[in-house]
Amino acid sequence: SAVISQKPSRDICQRGTSLTIQCQVDSQVTMMFWYRQQPGQSLTLIATANQGSEATYESGFVIDKFPISRPNLTFSTLTVSNMSPEDSSIYLCSVEDRLGSPLHFGNGTRLTVT
Amino acid sequence: GENVEQHPSTLSVQEGDSAVIKCTYSDSASNYFPWYKQELGKGPQLIIDIRSNVGEKKDQRIAVTLNKTAKHFSLHITETQPEDSAVYFCAAINAGGTSYGKLTFGQGTILTVHP
16 A cells, blocks of 8 residues: 655644645545544544645535645645644544455644634 | 444553453444554554455454454454553544555554553
C-alpha cells in the first residue's frame, strides 16, 4: 500500500491563526480523505479531497474553516483556519489506492491551540 | 446515516488470553467492515476487514465475524501479547460498489494486555 507522509507531525498554535497540513503519498492514489480525531475520541470524516476541484465536505464541516487542496494524485493540503482551542485534535490524511481498496492512514498531525 | 456502536470501551486481559470486541451498525445496506489498531502517537493501521458476502475471516491470531441479520460484527484476538495493547476501532460503510473511504467509526476500545 502507499506510504503516507504528513507534515508537520505536531504543532502548537495561537488562537486566531491558521495552520496548513501537508499530505504526500509515494504513489498515485485514487482517493484522498481528511479525518479529525478529537482528544480521546473516534475518527470523523472532514472531507474528500478531489483532484483539481473543490473538496466534498461532510455535515458540520465548511470550506471557509477547513480549505483543502489536491493539485495532483499524490499530494493534498488541509488548512485549519482562524483556530480556537476546540480545534485541538489529530488531523489524519488517508488514502484509497484504488476504488474499493482498503483505507490507509498517515500518522497524523497533532495540533494544540492555545 | 450510519451509526456504529462499539463495546467495551476498555478491555484488560492477561497475556495468552483471548480478547473480543463487538460492534453493531445501523444501516442494513452496509457492506464493508474494517478494523484498525492505533498505537500511541501513530495513525490507525488496518489489521483486518470483511465484506458482507463473507461471514468470517481469519488472519493468524486475528479473526472477524459478521452477523448481517443482527447487524453486528466482532474482532477476536487469540493468544494475546503485550504488543497487542492499543486502541482498536471498528468501522462500517455502505460503499455501493464505489469508494470505501467514507467510513463511520466506532468509539474505540482500549485493549491492555498484562504480561
